Amino acid sequence: MAVFARVAESGSLSRAGRELKLSQPSVSRIISALEARLGATLLLRTTRSVSLTDAGALYLERAKYLLAEMEEAEQATRGADSLHGVIRLAAPVLYGARAVIPALAPFLAQHPELRVEMIMSDARQNLITDGVDVALRIGVGPLEDSTFGSRRLARVARLVVASPAYLAANGRPATPAELARHDCILQHGLFGRESWRFSHNQTVTAVDVSARLWINSAPGVLAAAVAGLGIALATRVMAGEELRSGQLEQLLGAYQLDPAEVYAVFPAGPRPSSKVRAIVDHLAASLDVP
Known part of the structure; x- marks a missing residue:
């Protein structure tokens, strides 16, 4: 289910494989086995692209909800101090280098089982297709990506x-x-x-x-x-x-x-995962400085 969700969001078997550390044939076999188990075609695959069928779109919506719930259940079992896995964090280049990266040291020390993958770019990422868990947006005026969940982290002169x-x-x-x-x-x-x-x-x-x-x-x-x-x-x-x-x-x-305002934006709606909530809470406490 997790492999299917990543393929559907990225639109690529090979890209999903790289992110999940699986070979492309392995990803293809996993998707084929899932389709056989469900008795439905989830993805339309060509040599250049992957797209969802109607059944695949319906399954993806349910799968993302179930995967989020599974992560919450696992985290509740392990306890608040045992966050683990990967957080894909996107940030503008200069703000990321001078404000965000210095703020990560105590967070990573507190959560040794977590790994952060930073995507530093002044271009706006597509949070879904790029598999971003949380992105920092800086701007003046109304926040874009308003269909996603968001939280204001800082205001900078x-x-x-x-x-x-x-x-x-x-x-x-x-x-x-x-x-x-x-x-x-x-x-x-x-x-x-x-x-x-x-x-x-x-x-x-x-x-x-x-x-x-x-x-x-x-x-x-x-x-x-x-x-x-x-x-x-x-x-x-x-x-x-x-x-x-x-x-x-x-x-x-x-x-x-x-002033410019810094927002955390996440694609999972108003209730992000435990690890995303943890890093957003940390950044909110660390970044809002004069």
């Missing part, structure tokens, strides 16, 4: 930053309005908005910025800002090292940007 070299060559903006004449760096997806919204003394100002450079990852945006290619938005967590070392400087400190 956003800053306007630039390198001393850029400021020496182009001047330091004194107000948000002056950003319109500067080169700015934008990131696809995360904070990639060409209108930056500031508040000051209960007055809100929106500034349309001009971006000569678009980058699809936060490390790239940060590297471009350090290299003097323009002014960028960053969170204090992401740019903390560069600000402390003087590679970047904060601009417009009297003006506030809307």
Whole structure:
């Protein structure tokens, strides 16, 4: 049942086999035996793809529920201190490296039978097909993936930053309005908005910025800002090292940007598994720092 669920979610016998440490022929034999036992075809298989039949879709819905219940029953028998297995955790690259990974050490020490597989990417994963147990999402405004279960973990301040070299060559903006004449760096997806919204003394100002450079990852945006290619938005967590070392400087400190919020998103609905609840509880306690 677990093998079938992973094949159905990933859409691939070979991918499911790699994740479950089984050969593709073994996966195929397991699925065939399950279909023979049920007397129904669950998957339509071609050389390039795997898709669910109507019977397979119905069985997958029930199977996922039963597998979750089995895991809960096993965990209840072992006790709260014996979580085991694998947690597939997805996180943005820079936030994952600078905030999440340091927070994992005490969690893993507390649960020696657990293994965490991190997927670090600034692209949004498909939680179902990528087999992700929990993903961290960072953004401003309404949370996407609203059909999944979610929990807010942290709120992080956003800053306007630039390198001393850029400021020496182009001047330091004194107000948000002056950003319109500067080169700015934008990131696809995360904070990639060409209108930056500031508040000051209960007055809100929106500034349309001009971006000569678009980058699809936060490390790239940060590297471009350090290299003097323009002014960028960053969170204090992401740019903390560069600000402390003087590679970047904060601009417009009297003006506030809307904070970014960090959410844990999980595909199993509002009641995730014990191991997912455990890591989400830990991250909620560890990440919500000034």
